[in-house]
Amino acid sequence: MTNAGPTVAQAGIPDAPAPVTRLPRRRGIELALIVVAVLLCVYGYCAVGLARNGTVPPGAAGYGAGLGLLALLAHCAVRLRAPYADPLLLPIGVLLNGIGLVLIHRLDLETPHDHAAPAQLVWSTLGVTLFTVLVLMLRDYRVLQRYAYVSVVAALFLLALPILFPAVNGARIWVRVAGFSIQPGEFAKVLLAVFFAAYLAANRSALAYTGRQVWRFRKVQLPTGRVLGPILAVWLLSVGVLVLERDLGTSLLFFGLFVVLLYVATGRTGWIAVGLLLATAGAVAVGWLEPHVNSRVQDWLHPFATIEAGQGASQVAQSLFAFAAGGVLGTGLGLGHAVLIGFATKSDFILATAGEELGLAGLSALFLLYGLLVERGYRAGLALREPFGRLLAVGLASIVALQVFVIAGGVTGLIPLTGMAMPFLAQGGSSLVTNWAIVALLVRVSHSARRHYDGEVAP
Amino acid sequence: MATHIRHSAFFCALLLVALLVNAVRIQIFSARSFDDNPANRRATIARYERPRGNILVGGKSVTGSRDSGEQLRYERTYTDGPLYAPVTGFASQVYGTTLLEHTGDPVLAGTDPMLSPFPLVNDLTRAQGRGGNVVTTLNRAAQRAAYEGLDGRRGAVAAIEPATGRVLALVSSPSYDPAVLSGNAAATARSWARLNDDPDKPMLNRAVRQTYPPGSTFKVVTAAAALDAGVVLDIDRTTDSPDPYRLPGTATMLMNEGDGCEDAPLREAFAWSCNTVFAKLGVDVGARRMGAAAKAFGFNDTRLRIPFSVAPSTFDTHVDRAQLALSSIGQYNTRATPLQMAMVAAAVANAGQVRSPYLVERTTTGNGATMTTAGSRPVRQAMRPETADVMKQLMEDVVTDGTGTNAAIPGAIVGGKTGTAQHGVGNAGMPYAWFVSWAQSEREVMPRVAVAVVVEDASAERGDITGGGVAAPIAREVMQAVLKSSPADGS
Numbered sequence: 001m002t003n004a005g006p007t008v009a010q011a012g013i014p015d016a017p018a019p020v021t022r023l024p025r026r027r028g029i030e031l032a033l034i035v036v037a038v039l040l041c042v043y044g045y046c047a048v049g050l051a052r053n054g055t056v057p058p059g060a061a062g063y064g065a066g067l068g069l070l071a072l073l074a075h076c077a078v079r080l081r082a083p084y085a086d087p088l089l090l091p092i093g094v095l096l097n098g099i100g101l102v103l104i105h106r107l108d109l110e111t112p113h114d115h116a117a118p119a120q121l122v123w124s125t126l127g128v129t130l131f132t133v134l135v136l137m138l139r140d141y142r143v144l145q146r147y148a149y150v151s152v153v154a155a156l157f158l159l160a161l162p163i164l165f166p167a168v169n170g171a172r173i174w175v176r177v178a179g180f181s182i183q184p185g186e187f188a189k190v191l192l193a194v195f196f197a198a199y200l201a202a203n204r205s206a207l208a209y210t211g212r213q214v215w216r217f218r219k220v221q222l223p224t225g226r227v228l229g230p231i232l233a234v235w236l237l238s239v240g241v242l243v244l245e246r247d248l249g250t251s252l253l254f255f256g257l258f259v260v261l262l263y264v265a266t267g268r269t270g271w272i273a274v275g276l277l278l279a280t281a282g283a284v285a286v287g288w289l290e291p292h293v294n295s296r297v298q299d300w301l302h303p304f305a306t307i308e309a310g311q312g313a314s315q316v317a318q319s320l321f322a323f324a325a326g327g328v329l330g331t332g333l334g335l336g337h338a339v340l341i342g343f344a345t346k347s348d349f350i351l352a353t354a355g356e357e358l359g360l361a362g363l364s365a366l367f368l369l370y371g372l373l374v375e376r377g378y379r380a381g382l383a384l385r386e387p388f389g390r391l392l393a394v395g396l397a398s399i400v401a402l403q404v405f406v407i408a409g410g411v412t413g414l415i416p417l418t419g420m421a422m423p424f425l426a427q428g429g430s431s432l433v434t435n436w437a438i439v440a441l442l443v444r445v446s447h448s449a450r451r452h453y454d455g456e457v458a459p
Numbered sequence: 460m461a462t463h464i465r466h467s468a469f470f471c472a473l474l475l476v477a478l479l480v481n482a483v484r485i486q487i488f489s490a491r492s493f494d495d496n497p498a499n500r501r502a503t504i505a506r507y508e509r510p511r512g513n514i515l516v517g518g519k520s521v522t523g524s525r526d527s528g529e530q531l532r533y534e535r536t537y538t539d540g541p542l543y544a545p546v547t548g549f550a551s552q553v554y555g556t557t558l559l560e561h562t563g564d565p566v567l568a569g570t571d572p573m574l575s576p577f578p579l580v581n582d583l584t585r586a587q588g589r590g591g592n593v594v595t596t597l598n599r600a601a602q603r604a605a606y607e608g609l610d611g612r613r614g615a616v617a618a619i620e621p622a623t624g625r626v627l628a629l630v631s632s633p634s635y636d637p638a639v640l641s642g643n644a645a646a647t648a649r650s651w652a653r654l655n656d657d658p659d660k661p662m663l664n665r666a667v668r669q670t671y672p673p674g675s676t677f678k679v680v681t682a683a684a685a686l687d688a689g690v691v692l693d694i695d696r697t698t699d700s701p702d703p704y705r706l707p708g709t710a711t712m713l714m715n716e717g718d719g720c721e722d723a724p725l726r727e728a729f730a731w732s733c734n735t736v737f738a739k740l741g742v743d744v745g746a747r748r749m750g751a752a753a754k755a756f757g758f759n760d761t762r763l764r765i766p767f768s769v770a771p772s773t774f775d776t777h778v779d780r781a782q783l784a785l786s787s788i789g790q791y792n793t794r795a796t797p798l799q800m801a802m803v804a805a806a807v808a809n810a811g812q813v814r815s816p817y818l819v820e821r822t823t824t825g826n827g828a829t830m831t832t833a834g835s836r837p838v839r840q841a842m843r844p845e846t847a848d849v850m851k852q853l854m855e856d857v858v859t860d861g862t863g864t865n866a867a868i869p870g871a872i873v874g875g876k877t878g879t880a881q882h883g884v885g886n887a888g889m890p891y892a893w894f895v896s897w898a899q900s901e902r903e904v905m906p907r908v909a910v911a912v913v914v915e916d917a918s919a920e921r922g923d924i925t926g927g928g929v930a931a932p933i934a935r936e937v938m939q940a941v942l943k944s945s946p947a948d949g950s
Contacts, residue, residue, distance in 0.1 A: 260470075264463045304496065313498040323485045324493030325501050337501055360486040364479060371475045378468045382461055394464055401471040405478060414481040 023450060026087040027079050033091035034075055038068045041098030044333055048106045051334035066121065067098050070128040077132040081139070082447035086380060089446065092373045093131075093439045096424035097124055097432070099366070102333070103353050104427050107346050110339040116346050116427045123429030127436030134440035141444045145388045148198030155191035156237075158184035163244055173247045173419075185241070185250050186421070186430035189257075189399055190437050196258055197391035200265035204387065208266035246292050249406050249420035255279055256402045261395050265387070293416075300416035315341055315349065319411045322352040323363075330359025346427040348419050351411050367408070370423070374401045377442050383449035393445045396438045500530075507531040507552060512567040512590030512825060514547050514559055517599040520592075522547060531643060535560075540636035542606050545615075545629050545664045546595060546818065548767075549637035553647055558664065559593055559818065560637075562766040566591040566822045566830070573830050589825030596625035596820045596833075600940035601908070605630040608933030613915035615665035617798040618937050621805035621897060621909045624814030624836045626765060628910070628937055629798070635661035667769045670794035671913055674880030675732045675926070676893045677789030679803050680774075682729055683811075683842040683850055684752035685740045694725040694849060704735035707780035713738055729853045730861035732877065734788050741787020742780050749787060750776035755841040757802045757813055758795070765798070765818045772799035789880060797911045800895045803841075805909035807854060807874065808897035811847035813839045854896070863894065865931035868939055872899040872906075875934065877926030889916050894930035898938035908941040910934045 042064035049057030071094045078085050101124065105117040138144075144151075161175055161184045168174050174181045200207070241251045259275035262268075287297045298305065299316045306314045313321065318341040325336060336356035341349045355363045377397025381390045400423055407426075410417035421431035485493070493499065510524035510533050521543045523536040535550040537543065548558025556564050565571035569590040598618075605616035609632035618628035639650035654662050663669060685691045691698065702721035703712040713735055720733035728736035741749055753759065753774035763769040775782070775792035785791035795803075798816060806813045815836040822830045842850070854874025857863040863875040875896030892914045899906035912930040 260467050264460065264467055267460065267463045304498075307496065307498040313496075317496075317498065320485055320489075321493050321496065321499040321501065323482070324490035325499075326486055327490055328487065337504055340500060355482070355486065360482055363482050363486070367475060367478050367482070371472070374471050375468070378464060378471070382464055387460065390460060390464065394467065398467065398471065401474060405474040408478050409481070412478070412481050412485055414477060 023084070025083045027075075027083060030078065030087035030090055031075055033087065034071045034094055035068075037091045037095035037098060038064060038071055040095060041067055041102055044099060044102040045105065047332070048102060048109070048334040051332055052109055063101070067094070067101070067124075070094075070125060074128050074131050074135070077135040078443060081136050082443050084447045084450035085443040086376050086446035086450075088372060088376050089439050089443050092369055092376075093424065093436065096366075096369060096373075097127070097436075099354075100350070100422075100425035100427075100432075103350055103425065104346050106334055106357070107339060107350075107353060109334070119429065120427055120432070123432045126429070127433045130433055131436040131440040131443075134437060135443055138440075138444055141392065141441060141448060142386075142388060144194050144392070145198045145201070148195050148202075151191040151198075152195040155188040155195065158188040158191070159237075159241060159245075167246070173245050173250070180429075183428065183430040185245075185247065186428075186434040189250075189253065190396070190434055190441070192254060193257065193261075193392065193395035193399060196261045197388055197395050200261055201387040201391055204265040207262070208268060246290075247419065248286075248293055248296070248416075249403075249410075249418035252406055252418060253399065253402050253420070255282075257395060257398055260398045260402075261391055264394050265391055287416075296416045296418065300410075300413065303413055313340075315343070316411070316413060316417055318342070319349055319352045320413055323355040323412060326356040326359040326363070328360045330355075330357050330362055333357050344419075347421060348407065348417075348426065349411055350426045351408055351422050354425070355412075366425075367404075370400065370404045373397070373439075376446070380442060380446035380449050384445065389445055389448065393442060396441055396445075399438060400435070503552075504530060504532075506568055507533050509533065509569065509589060511535060511550065512563075512569065512592045514543075514563070514567075515592055515594045516543065516546075516597045516602070519599075525641075527642065535638065535641040537636065537638045540638050541634035542602060542630075543597075544634045544637050544662075545631040545666055546597060547637060549640045551640040551647065552643040554640055554651060558767045559595070562764075563593040563819070563822070566593060569825075571822075571830075574824060591825055591830060592823045592827070594820045594823060595818055596620075596627065597629070597818070598627040598941055598944060600944055601628040601937050602630060604628075604936040604940040605912075605933065606632065606634075608912075608936050609914065613659060613665070614913050614930075615669070615797040616910065616912050616933060616937060617666045617796075617801040618908055618910040618941065619798075619801050619805050619814075619816050621809035621906050622814070624805075624816045625820070625833075626798075626816050626818045627908060627941055629666045629818070631663065631665040633659050633661050665913070665915075666797045667765070667767070668796070670770055670772055670796050670799075671891050671893075671915075672880035673789040673793060673795040673800055674878035674891065674893055675734075675789060676800055676803070676876050676878035676895045676911070677787070677793055677795070678729060678732065678737045678878075679807060679850065679854070679876050679895065680753055680756055680758075681737045681741050681744070681749070681787045682725060682853060683756075683807070683846055684744050684749055685725070686846040686849055687752065687842050688744050688748050690740060690743045691725050694729075694853065697722045697724050698728065698736055698740070700728075700733075700736045700739045702733075702735045704738055704784070706738070706784050707742060709781045711781070713784070726853060726856060729876075730856045732862055737788050738784035742784050744787075746776050746778055746783050749783065750774060752841070753793075755813070755839055756806055757799055757839070757841075763815070765816050767818075769798055770796055772796050789878060797913050800893070800911035800913075801909050804854075804874075804876075804895040804897045804911060806841040807847055807850045808899070808906035808909050809847075810844045811840055811842040813841045815839075858896070862927040863896065863931050865927050866894065866896050866935045866938075868898060868935055868942070870901055871938070871942055872901060873897070873935075873938065874906075875931065877931065879926050891915055892926045892929040894926050894934045896931070896934045896938065898942055900942050908938050910937050912937075 045063050046056050046060050074090055101120055104120050108115045108117050162173050165175050173183050173185050175184055241247055262271045286293050299314055303316045322338040338353040338356045339345055341352055354366055374397045377393050381393030384390050403423055406418055407420040407422050409415040421428045423435045513520040513522045521538050524533040525536045527534050531552050546559055548560045550556045550560040567590045574591050601618055605628045611633050614632050616628055616630040619626050635654055640647055700722055703714050705712050715734050717731055720735050723733050723736055758772045758774040761771045772795040778786055782791050786793045802813055817833050817836055821832040851874055854876055858866050858873045858875045862877040866873050866875045878893030880891040895911045897906040897909040912934045914929045
């Protein structure tokens with residue numbers, strides 16, 4: 001499959017104009033899946049109470065009703081304004097958000113003086129509200145293309161904002177206003193995805209067809225200096241974020257996102273070569289020079305070094321212990337000891353609680369849910385024909401994929417740990433709201449993609 | 460463009476596979492080594508997550524568990540801790556376990572595989588059973604009588620049932636409350652330091668872990684060996700024994716405390732505890748046969764477990780004749796635990812047979828269903844049955860009109876032997892007062908109890924009177940307590 005047009009024809013899907021039959025809208029499926037998702041979450045909530053106190057917790061009905069109401073609200077918005085949208089996106093978001101609430105509530109039981117679940121519930125409400133607003137208001141996602149440069153300025157502003165605020169736990173990524181702490185970098189992700197998609201959609205030809213071949217490789221073609229400008233700028237941005245804010249995860253995410261989009265837009269493997277080269281150079285230099293990052297690399301290479309040195313288990317070691325304790329089927333919700341990890345158990349390390357209490361089975365299920373979410377995003381991108389929508393869908397899905405990989409790989413010892421929120425699961429309002437925005441945009445994009453095939457005029 | 464989207468989708472799929480493969484690695488293949496890492500507190504937390512099983516004496520629990528509400532949730536408690544400490548030991552969150560708490564730990568902590576009859580199902584549900592119980596052979600009344608008899612003086616009491624080897628009382632004094640070691644607070648460490656620094660060594664289990672020179676009580680072994688070997692054929696015939704007795708090959712003269720030991724027949728020599736007579740008897744029997752007799756009674760056995768280990772009692776066989784003479788009256792290198800001397804008395808009471816002593820009647824599940832029972836214990840013939848009959852007479856005489864009249868119990872046949880062991884450089888230390896005995900109700904055909912008592916700081920004058928004066932009354936109270944209780948409710 002090489003180009004968009006013939007591909008569709010070969011696949012047997014009737015090309016425009018007008019098909020004879022209408023495509024199913026599948027909103028019923030979505031509703032059924034939402035009901036299943038809400039029931040699963042309520043079951044998890046009850047399981048925690050049963051395991052800890054032997055009784056169904058009194059808040060179970062309220063929790064279920066609240067989550068169900070939010071999901072229903074979102075579903076109605078989709079039914080109203082995006083009837084052709086992919087029916088899996090919203091239920092996956094509801095399920096992951098609900099499981100996250102259950103896990104945070106469960107960890108709250110271990111920390112009686114620090115309850116995070118109520119705040120997370122408020123942020124969930126905000127997130128779903130934003131989802132609803134976006135689905136209702138954003139009639140055509142292509143208007144975003146017009147705000148490409150507004151987006152990038154806003155993103156840079158948001159990224160720079162925390163520099164003015166004091167560092168928290170070694171990272172300068174929070175803004176504290178009136179008791180609320182916000183991570184502006186989270187919102188910047190979506191804005192940057194919009195900018196990248198718009199920029200690349202506009203300049204992809206220039207980027208793709210200029211440049212010189214080097215070393216007589218047939219495929220590898222290095223880009224010229226002029227078009228190297230933007231990628232160098234983004235690379236510098238990533239390193240800047242890293243050095244100024246000590247946020248390794250976010251810089252990795254931005255850079256990975258840009259390389260993926262550049263490759264998709266231009267189809268040039270040379271970009272990947274340049275990207276990998278720059279990433280490696282940056283990572284090695286920073287890993288060597290920056291002590292904060294260096295210690296993370298050491299923890300990754302030797303997770304038990306602190307134990308041998310008699311200083312007790314490091315966070316990564318405690319996280320590995322938690323996963324190991326889970327085994328295949330887990331200890332059961334409420335019965336693990338992931339709280340031993342200490343700091344950031346509810347946020348960066350929330351996956352360890354899932355791994356310990358739900359086991360490899362539950363952890364794999366979560367990974368597959370994320371995989372499915374990403375896959376639906378890519379599918380929406382494939383179904384579209386115009387480059388901005390394609391790049392936007394791929395970009396948003398890639399954000400989720402990269403973020404899951406970076407943080408899940410970090411807490412399971414696959415790659416060095418970098419502080420980052422597990423999408424939907426982790427405590428943290430900014431991340432949650434951002435992820436709901438991502439799902440809302442994917443819903444919009446998938447709606448446009450499918451409506452196109454249903455004979456209606458492409459938006 | 461679609462191709463490249465597919466490529467990057469493939470890349471995302473690769474990331475997903477990497478995460479899944481790594482999850483399998485850490486949750487299955489490396490899980491065991493992570494679980495066993497000493498810095499992983501989960502095993503410790505799991506151990507204290509549920510109440511520990513109990514140790515039962517006479518059908519009642521002498522232990523308990525307290526919910527501390529902390530990470531290591533349940534702490535051990537004890538009712539009458541000092542009374543039963545030489546049996547239970549302690550179960551500390553910091554300092555580990557000892558004695559029955561240690562040997563019974565798999566049952567008490569609930570990790571014994573027999574507690575989970577369906578291991579596969581349990582693996583699946585991660586359910587861990589309640590801890591089981593350890594039911595002891597102790598007799599509550601006898602244990603208390605022994606503890607109150609010692610009354611805080613340094614010493615120990617061991618009592619066993621001769622026919623079975625069941626341990627009826629095991630007391631060490633001064634004792635300590637093991638509850639002070641249960642938790643993990645700073646106070647626990649202070650208690651630990653205090654108990655270890657105490658010159659009285661309250662955590663030393665003197666009944667089974669401390670050996671003493673048995674002194675004259677060892678004459679029971681020497682007399683039995685002499686009778687078995689045919690060195691003495693008639694206990695009422697005079698023996699050819701000088702007073703004082705010059706130790707063979709030396710100029711040292713061995714004396715007696717009293718008079719009338721010269722050529723005394725075995726009966727009188729035993730009743731009045733003539734050192735000269737028994738020293739010479741030991742030499743006449745010979746080192747090899749004396750060693751064999753001592754071994755048959757249980758000396759030099761390094762493998763005795765009741766179920767916790769017992770310090771081996773010793774009888775040295777690589778000796779010259781002078782050393783053998785001293786060894787035969789319970790001096791020189793002859794040393795015995797109180798439990799060992801109770802076994803000596805029990806052998807006489809049980810027609811010459813020594814039953815290996817044991818403390819655990821049975822183990823049960825948390826619901827009381829029996830898991831294991833003690834079963835029949837190995838038996839050893841320490842002397843011929845006829846010899847045992849003669850020895851019973853000799854020991855009865857000690858109580859009726861010898862040095863042990865303090866042990867007499869109305870309505871019961873009691874046999875005993877006093878002892879005073881000298882020790883220290885030049886015998887300068889306080890002598891140890893010993894009394895070993897057995898008692899048989901007049902209505903029964905077999906002695907029900909054999910007991911050994913040692914009191915370290917017998918403050919009176921030296922002499923066999925001490926053993927009879929200090930230790931015999933304690934033995935009497937213990938034997939009386941056993942005889943009063945019906946045979947069935949010993950457990």
